[in-house]
Amino acid sequence: MYHLTRFVHELCALASFSLFALRGVWMLRDSPQLSRRWVKILPHGIDTLLLASAIALTLMLHQYPLTHAWLSAKLTGLLVYIGLGLIALRYGKTRSVRAAAWIGALAVFLYIASVALSHDPLGFFRVVT
Numbered sequence: 001m002y003h004l005t006r007f008v009h010e011l012c013a014l015a016s017f018s019l020f021a022l023r024g025v026w027m028l029r030d031s032p033q034l035s036r037r038w039v040k041i042l043p044h045g046i047d048t049l050l051l052a053s054a055i056a057l058t059l060m061l062h063q064y065p066l067t068h069a070w071l072s073a074k075l076t077g078l079l080v081y082i083g084l085g086l087i088a089l090r091y092g093k094t095r096s097v098r099a100a101a102w103i104g105a106l107a108v109f110l111y112i113a114s115v116a117l118s119h120d121p122l123g124f125f126r127v128v129t
Contacts, residue, residue: 005056012050013116017109019043020085024102027089073121077112081105 019042026034033039058064058071065071084105092098114123 002057002060005053005060009050009053009057012046012053013113015046016043016050017106017113019046020109021106023089024099024106027102028095028099069121070115070119073115073123074112077108077115081108081112084108 023034023039023043025031026039063071065075084101087101088098088105089102092101111123111125114125115121118124118126120126
């Protein structure tokens with residue numbers, strides 16, 4: 001069951017990242033695609049499944065945020081990612097603010113992925129230093 005749950009989590013993470021990146025491109029281009037019904041609904045479904053699989057994995061592995069530093073880093077990164085995503089796709093007042101928030105959110109997502117892969121709160125930044 002662990003391997004299936006991990007696969008679902010990784011697949012949802014990839015889908016979430018890809019769809020967020022695409023929505024950001026559409027936002028920068030003022031594309032009418034952003035107003036399509038599926039674009040407004042699908043990300044919520046993917047992110048719900050992503051969160052559910054994350055919770056299932058923590059319970060299966062008995063590794064919890066605030067106990068394991070790398071999971072605390074992922075959780076903190078997730079909160080920053082959500083905040084930047086909201087600015088990028090909903091609350092940013094200008095295109096430049098939305099673009100900066102979108103790029104920041106993409107960078108934070110990549111940081112979260114590096115923490116997940118390395119099980120280190122510094123992610124791949126530890127490799128560089």
